[in-house]
Amino acid sequence: MGGLLAGFADAFHYYAYFAIMMIGLFAMIAKTNLLKKCIGLGIFQTAIMLFYVSMGAKTGADIPIVNPATGTADPAAYANPLPQVLMLTAIVVSVATLGVALALIQNIHRDSGSIEEDEILRRLRDE
Amino acid sequence: MKRLALFVVILAGLLLAATADDFPRLGDAGSAPSRHVSPAYIQGSLDQTHTPNFVTSVLADYRGFDTMFETTVVFLAGMSCFFILRALRRKSLSEVYYYRHKPTGTVLAMLAPRRIPPRSSCFERIDADWTPQDLVVETMCLFMVPFVQIFALYVLAHGHYSPGGGFQGGVLLAASFILVGLSRDLRTVEWLLAEKKAILTAAAGVCIYAGTGLLALFLGGNFLDYGAFGPAFGAAIPAARSMGILCVEIGVAMTVMATLVTIYKLVSSRGTVEEGL
Numbered sequence: 001m002g003g004l005l006a007g008f009a010d011a012f013h014y015y016a017y018f019a020i021m022m023i024g025l026f027a028m029i030a031k032t033n034l035l036k037k038c039i040g041l042g043i044f045q046t047a048i049m050l051f052y053v054s055m056g057a058k059t060g061a062d063i064p065i066v067n068p069a070t071g072t073a074d075p076a077a078y079a080n081p082l083p084q085v086l087m088l089t090a091i092v093v094s095v096a097t098l099g100v101a102l103a104l105i106q107n108i109h110r111d112s113g114s115i116e117e118d119e120i121l122r123r124l125r126d127e
Numbered sequence: 128m129k130r131l132a133l134f135v136v137i138l139a140g141l142l143l144a145a146t147a148d149d150f151p152r153l154g155d156a157g158s159a160p161s162r163h164v165s166p167a168y169i170q171g172s173l174d175q176t177h178t179p180n181f182v183t184s185v186l187a188d189y190r191g192f193d194t195m196f197e198t199t200v201v202f203l204a205g206m207s208c209f210f211i212l213r214a215l216r217r218k219s220l221s222e223v224y225y226y227r228h229k230p231t232g233t234v235l236a237m238l239a240p241r242r243i244p245p246r247s248s249c250f251e252r253i254d255a256d257w258t259p260q261d262l263v264v265e266t267m268c269l270f271m272v273p274f275v276q277i278f279a280l281y282v283l284a285h286g287h288y289s290p291g292g293g294f295q296g297g298v299l300l301a302a303s304f305i306l307v308g309l310s311r312d313l314r315t316v317e318w319l320l321a322e323k324k325a326i327l328t329a330a331a332g333v334c335i336y337a338g339t340g341l342l343a344l345f346l347g348g349n350f351l352d353y354g355a356f357g358p359a360f361g362a363a364i365p366a367a368r369s370m371g372i373l374c375v376e377i378g379v380a381m382t383v384m385a386t387l388v389t390i391y392k393l394v395s396s397r398g399t400v401e402e403g404l
Contacts, residue, residue, distance in 0.1 A: 011147040018147070022140040030132035058161065059154030064169070065289065066179035075166035076156035081181035082165050085190060088182065089197040092294045092383060096204035099390035103211040106397055 013054055021047035032117040034105045038098060045094050049087045056080030164189075177369040178287045186292060187372040187379075191351040194375070195336050198382050202329050205386035209326065212398030225257065226250045254312060254402040268310030275303040283380050287369060293376035297383025304388045313396055313403040322392065322400055325385040332382030339374045351375075 008015075020043060027040025056079050064081040066072060105115055112120045151158030168185050178184040186194050226235045229249050234257075276299075283296030308316040320328075340351035348355025353371025357364040396403030 010152050011150065013153055014147040014150055015144055018140055018143045021143070022136045025139065026132060026136040029136065030129045054153060055151065055158070055160045056165075057154050058156040061154075061156070063290070064181040066173050066181075072170050072173055075161070075169045078169050078181065080161045080165045081168055081185050083160065084182050085185045088186065088292075088294055089194060092298065093197055093200050093204075095298075096201045096386060096390065099387075099394060100204050100207050100211070102394045103208045103390075103398075106394065107211055107215065110397070 014051075017047045017051045017054070020050070034108065034115045034117065038101050038105070041101070042094070042098065045090070049090060052083040052087050056083035175365055175368065176372065177365040178372060180287055180289065180292075182290070183286045183292050183372060183376070187375045188351075188353065188368055191340070191375065194379070195340065195351070198336055198379050199333055201386050202333050202382050205326070205329055205389045208390050208393050212393045213322075213400070216398040223255070225253050225255060227253045227257070252314060265310045268306050272303045272306055275299060275306065279303065279380075283376060284373075286376055287372065293379030294383055296376075297380035298387065300380065300384040301387035301391070304384075305391050308391065308395070308403070313392060313400065316388070316392060317400055320385075320388055322389065325389045325392075329382045329385035329389070332378040332380070332385065335378030335381065336375045339371055339378070343371070 024040045024042070024044030024047060027043065028037050031037055031040060058076055058079055061079045062070065062077055064078045064084065067077075070077045072078075108120065109115050112123050114120055114123070151160070155161075168181055168189060172178055172181045172184040176184045176188050178188075224237050226237060227233070227250065228235070229251060234253070235250075279296045279299030279302075282291035282299060283293060286292035286296070304316055304320055307319065339353070343352050343355040344350050346355040346359045351371075353368045354364045355367075356362065356371055357367035360367065362370070392400050392403070
């Protein structure tokens with residue numbers, strides 16, 4: 001039992017990221033409002049970003065900028081820069097793709113008068 | 128439907144949770160992501176690129192090819208917003224133009240625009256849902272803009288030595304324009320950074336990035352291998368790499384700034400770039 005609890009405590013942040021990710025996934029599947037689907041997508045992406053950045057953490061490490069007092073001989077002295085780079089670009093790209101999604105939703109609203117998925121489907125069937 | 132979705136989501140969550148033990152522990156310096164190329168970046172960055180900030184050197188030099196296409200994706204997102212909202216728009220959205228006589232506050236609604244000069248002294252163009260604005264909010268927001276832009280340029284130029292770089296600087300520059308749009312109106316933003324100019328700036332940013340890579344190719348190196356600038360311009364190879372990183376960061380900042388401003392203008396005005404937030 002103690003071992004199980006210790007294992008849970010070690011991986012606690014992963015469970016938190018999975019929970020956030022599943023909240024976003026649920027919003028993307030179950031919500032009928034297209035804007036709420038986009039919010040779900042944002043929550044999902046946030047979970048992925050947290051997941052990646054936590055991979056690069058090192059106990060007692062500095063930010064990934066050279067500290068003249070430490071030098072660069074020991075990689076364990078600095079946090080892993082690679083996940084941070086990947087997520088830096090992912091954040092900006094996610095903002096840009098969200099803009100495209102909002103543009104599409106605006107056109108859907110203009111053409112069918114609603115952003116509720118079932119309402120749009122009903123109007124398409126009626127035509 | 129909702130119950131089915133909940134079931135699927137919980138199932139997926141449990142499957143993911145079952146794998147949590149296989150991921151590296153938090154703060155483990157010897158974990159798989161920190162073992163292969165990451166130590167090479169940390170140990171080599173300062174000597175090879177004269178860039179103390181590993182994130183910048185990995186972003187623009189070691190993984191420059193990746194970042195070039197990320198920049199292209201941002202540019203393409205802006206272009207697709209333009210084509211979805213602006214090129215496919217119907218003309219019937221805003222037929223009535225409102226002008227407010229500043230001394231008396233009388234509002235004229237006009238069907239044919241441009242009878243009154245857009246920047247005449249006593250009439251101003253206003254939005255359909257115009258309400259008297261708070262002078263304090265507007266003045267303070269406009270007062271902030273130059274400081275935001277100076278800080279953005281600092282973040283861009285100082286990205287080698289402190290947290291920052293092209294993406295962050297570009298987003299800050301875009302935020303300054305969006306602040307103008309929120310506190311004044313969309314036409315002021317359009318006057319400051321016209322739509323055509325913004326899209327040309329975004330395209331120029333991608334061209335600067337790709338052009339830096341091509342220049343390295345012509346000077347005898349690999350594509351995006353800035354070390355080739357060293358012998359050509361009489362600089363040491365690490366210093367040349369540092370300059371190459373700065374060039375591509377400027378390209379990235381131009382693309383991100385212009386794209387985000389374009390997306391804001393189009394989305395907030397339903398593609399008319401006439402009235403909006």
